[in-house]
Amino acid sequence: MENAGGTALAVVLVVLIVFVIIVLVRSVRIIPQARAGVVERLGKYQRTLNPGLTILIPFVDRLLPLLDLREQVVSFPPQPVITEDNLVVSIDTVVYFQVTDPRAATYEIANYIQAVEQLTTTTLRNVVGGLNLEEALTSRDQINGQLRGVLDEATGRWGIRVSRVELKAIDPPHSIQDSMEKQMRAERDRRAAILTAEGTKQSAILTAEGQRQAAILKAEGDAKAAILRADGESQAIQKVFDAIHKGNPDQKLLAYQYLQTLPKLAEGSANKLWIIPSEVGEALKGIGNALGGTAPEQAANGLFDDVPAQRTEP
Secondary structure: OHHHHHHHHHHHHHHHHHHHHHHHHHEEEOOOOEEEEEEEOEEEEEEEOOOEEOOOOOOOOOOOOOEHHHHHHEEEEEEEEEEEOOOEEEEEEEEEEEEEHHHHHHHHHOOOOHHHHHHHHHHHHHHHHHOOHHHHHHHHHHHHHHHHHHHHHHHHHEEEEEEEEEEEEEEEEEHHHHHEEEEEEEHHHHHHHHHHHHHHHHHHHHHHHHHHHHHHHHHHHHHHHHHHHHHHHHHHHHHHHHHHHHHOOOOOHHHHHHHHHHHHHHOOOOOOOEEEOOOHHHHHHHHHHHHHOHHHHHHHHHHHHHEEEEEEEE
């Protein structure tokens, strides 16, 4: 009997120890950093637990699953959206949100992640439905801003703050992608052709400008050369003239120089007509007087009396 009583007492003590351990475990809770816990007392909201050590009343208080207070990133699967021009595009979205009120996130919405996903999908369809394909592809910032405004306003009462909404990809149908690629290729070819034409035009303009400048410079060079040649000839004539007047030539020298000039009149095969001036007789008379005889003078007079005033070569 004593052994049976001792065994029963030992069992009771073990049960008490286990009960105390269970009570302690259920009473003492440690909340990690960036986490929050909602406590219900007898099924009713009692308080929100902050990070640290806290004591609960066993079997009276119940701690709900902890909520993550950090900013969370959720990527939703592609959603088909119809644009204003009746084209179906597939859009991937990424939502950045954060739980700001654990109590509202627990009691105001059953599953806030699913709610954010569905709200994003419906809002995206409303926003993109008012845009055509080109506007949807080029207005990502505008779409992101509208989505964020609608989501932040709707999720505020759920204790959720939506910080950013990003469109990862907007994929039009394959047929539209092929058409867009052909259009872009044609646009690039057009720009290349325009640039080539512009380059050819500029090259032709520069070439013509260079030729014009070269012609102007050549003409200016020829003009300056002609002026210099004319100045040189003028100075030469002036020097000859001055030299002649300084030498004070007599009639004999002038007649002799005059006769030396006559043969040059007949030089060249193009000379078909040449005229003998009347002063030739006077020049020969001067030569005759210089030689001191009348015979040369008479010969000269007889010679030019028989020579006609002009002669034409065959």
